[in-house]
Amino acid sequence: MNYTPLHPWDVTPAEAVALQQQMRQQIRIEPLTQPVQTIAGCDISFNKFEETVYAGIVVLNLADLSVVEEVGVISRATFPYVPGLLSFREAPALLEAWEKLQTAPDAVMFDGHGMAHPRRIGIAAHIGLFIDRPSFGCGKSVLVGKYDEPAPERGNWSPMRHHGEVVGAALRTKNRVNPVYVSPGHRIDLPAAIELTLACNGGYRIPEPTRRAHNLVNALRKGER
DNA sequence: GCGACAG
DNA sequence: ATCTTGTCGC
Numbered sequence: 001m002n003y004t005p006l007h008p009w010d011v012t013p014a015e016a017v018a019l020q021q022q023m024r025q026q027i028r029i030e031p032l033t034q035p036v037q038t039i040a041g042c043d044i045s046f047n048k049f050e051e052t053v054y055a056g057i058v059v060l061n062l063a064d065l066s067v068v069e070e071v072g073v074i075s076r077a078t079f080p081y082v083p084g085l086l087s088f089r090e091a092p093a094l095l096e097a098w099e100k101l102q103t104a105p106d107a108v109m110f111d112g113h114g115m116a117h118p119r120r121i122g123i124a125a126h127i128g129l130f131i132d133r134p135s136f137g138c139g140k141s142v143l144v145g146k147y148d149e150p151a152p153e154r155g156n157w158s159p160m161r162h163h164g165e166v167v168g169a170a171l172r173t174k175n176r177v178n179p180v181y182v183s184p185g186h187r188i189d190l191p192a193a194i195e196l197t198l199a200c201n202g203g204y205r206i207p208e209p210t211r212r213a214h215n216l217v218n219a220l221r222k223g224e225r
Numbered sequence: 226g227c228g229a230c231a232g
Numbered sequence: 233a234t235c236t237t238g239t240c241g242c
Contacts, residue, residue: 044232048234081233083230090232112231122231143231176242181231232233 001101003131009092010078016088017119024121026129029184032107032192036134037061038068039196040105041209042097042127044090045217046077053077055093056216058209059105062199065208071100072220083143086112087123091130098131105133107188107196109209113137114185114193116145116160116168128186135185136193137168138207142181152176154201157194169194174205 007019039062044055056072075093079085090112113122114137122143128135145160147170157171160181168183171194184193200207206214219225 044233046233081232083232086231110231117231137231139231141231144229 001098001104001131003095003098006130009088011088013082013085016079016085020119020121020126023126023129024119027115027121027125027186029115029189030187031189032134033187034106036106036196037063038103038105039200039209040108041111041207041211041213042094042108043111043210043213043217044093045214045221047221051076051078053090053093054217054220055090055097056213056220057094057097057101058212058216059101059103060200060209060212062196065200065202067212069102070212070216071097072216072225073097073100074220084118087126090123091127094127095130107134107136109196109200109207110135110137110185111139111210111214113139113143113168113181114183116143116162116181116183118144120167122183122185124183124185126185132187134188134192136188136196137181137183137185138197138210139181140206145181150179155198157182166190171197173197173201173207174203177205180205180207
């Protein structure tokens with residue numbers, strides 16, 4: 001699938017922060033404008049201390065969570081992992097995978113955050129701008145924001161606040177299990193992101209798009225694909 | 226100055 | 233993220 005290279009990725013950490021400050025102004029948090037029939041999950045995997053990265057995207061039918069398409073690429077990561085600058089490490093490889101995609105998914109879920117980020121431009125929002133598709137983040141842990149523990153049953157959630165602003169939600173995707181952290185990225189709002197996450201239930205804490213993408217890239221890394 | 230810190 | 237065995241609980 002195509003996308004617009006809004007800026008280079010080979011920058012220094014300081015330049016990365018400056019780019020985020022500039023790019024954030026283009027982010028649009030708004031209700032979905034089209035119904036979602038297909039949703040993609042993205043993830044990357046790598047061996048510790050190695051620069052080779054395995055990136056993959058899995059597109060599912062939201063109706064039955066069946067696989068529509070999946071692509072994987074083996075690439076290299078040069079940028080280090082720095083909290084707050086995750087997109088500069090993972091986006092290049094994920095965009096290479098995006099290029100191999102034959103069809104554009106109606107929504108894209110990322111393993112990380114959207115606006116629940118110190119500068120409101122986590123990986124889901126950042127890549128969302130490049131691919132110009134409804135994008136949101138569903139992370140396994142918090143980067144920024146505080147919240148009250150949501151009720152223990154699946155479906156309950158409580159807002160995450162950062163500097164007094166609601167930036168996401170701690171959402172229970174499974175009874176009695178730690179919540180996942182959902183936040184809008186671009187061209188979507190929090191209610192829609194929460195609904196989509198719950199709609200992707202496969203019986204696990206991690207929603208199916210991300211879970212399947214994770215399995216895909218790990219298999220790729222282990223040479224099982 | 227002291228912690229916190231997506232994957 | 234990745235490295236790893238057993239183990240507690242439904």
